[in-house]
Amino acid sequence: MPELPEVETIRQTLKQLTIGKTIQTVDIYWPKIIQEPDDYHHFIDLIKNQTIHDIRRKGKFLLFDLNQHVLVSHLRMEGKYGVYPQREELMAHTHVVFHFTDGTDLRYRDVRKLGTMHLQERGTELTKKPLLLVAQDPLEADFSLQTFQKKVQKSERNIKNILLDQSVIAGLGNIYVDETLFMAGIHPLTKGLSVTDEQVIQIVEASVATLKDAVKQGGTTIRSYVNSQGQIGMFQQKLNVYGQNDKACRKCEDTIMKIKVNGRGTHYCPSCQPI
Incomplete structure (x- = not known):
């Protein structure tokens, strides 16, 4: 399972590759990954036309800051993100694809299908599950x-x-x-x-x-x-x-x-x- 250093490395890399990009639409091939909202079609409707402004980390979770929402993503055992040209063929075990307006994709692959995604209104992500019960990590500046x-x-x-x-x-x-x-x-x-x-x-x-x-x-x-x-x-x-x-x-x-x-x-x- 990716731990804090691996998730932090992924965060830093994805910031270089995705900040400022706008999501045109999303393809979801394994709806169970989408935990919130309950209807994955609603997830697609909400996230369309939103831009990635920042990517944060809370423990082992990735937080994608969008216009009105935060995408809270947990990789679990073997989840992976990658940025590819839209013309490039999908690899096996690709379950969620975010199509950007610039002709690239952010693709989520997960052999075990254990990863999760929650789309929550900005400012509420730390007050509800899954982040509600996540403690501080030792690298946080205000670690108690x-x-x-x-x-x-x-x-x-x-x-x-x-x-x-x-x-x-x-x-x-x-x-x-x-x-x-x-x-x-x-x-x-x-x-x-x-x-x-x-x-x-x-x-x-x-x-x-x-x-x-x-x-x-x-x-x-x-x-x-x-x-x-x-x-x-x-x-x-x-x-x-x-x-x-x-x-x-x-x-x-x-x-x-x-x-x-x-x-x-x-x-x-x-x-x-x-x-």
């Missing part, structure tokens, strides 16, 4: 350490699951939670109730450093992630623990372990991250 600390330290869950919860902290998925906990020196099974004030700070600092580095590298290419110009991310070359099981830790040379935490593959160094 105090709010995050309260959510962590009152939880009986393990820290791995806490950090995966988008209502606690947004943008982190399996890859970057493992990398953040390694950098912070915290075992993934540590209970939130046991996390100290100092460790909370370490988690936030580690997440910021990890995410910023990953954004610079264009994200991590695991399975099929590419950005909207078909370029792969390079952060996988800098992963310390994720996918490194049975290899030597870069810090201490102990063997990286892999366990299951609530069904999620979880990687850690037993020496650098003692329970």
Whole structure:
């Protein structure tokens, strides 16, 4: 699943390719992707003739700012955007096509058909689902350490699951939670109730450093992630623990372990991250 760095990379790329373009019409081949409004024909009617003025990000969501509406898009497991000439043949698994007045398309592809799109009036997008329950992400300028600390330290869950919860902290998925906990020196099974004030700070600092580095590298290419110009991310070359099981830790040379935490593959160094 694309996490914050991958979505941020896609956002930056799409801004270069689509800002100022006007949507002439839309073709929808898999209506279930359109979550709001309920009738996808109404979605088409509303979005026609609107111009893309900006593209923002909230956690793992892309927000396309239009004239009167905001298109809230979640890529889920394998959603991809690409800009193509309208004359170019559609690729397999293309489910939504935004036709621009300049002769290009913004095309959404999704092998698993799990992505979602909500078209909401501007100014309401943060007050209703799906963004209503999405917490701040650590790269936000006004990220509240105090709010995050309260959510962590009152939880009986393990820290791995806490950090995966988008209502606690947004943008982190399996890859970057493992990398953040390694950098912070915290075992993934540590209970939130046991996390100290100092460790909370370490988690936030580690997440910021990890995410910023990953954004610079264009994200991590695991399975099929590419950005909207078909370029792969390079952060996988800098992963310390994720996918490194049975290899030597870069810090201490102990063997990286892999366990299951609530069904999620979880990687850690037993020496650098003692329970």
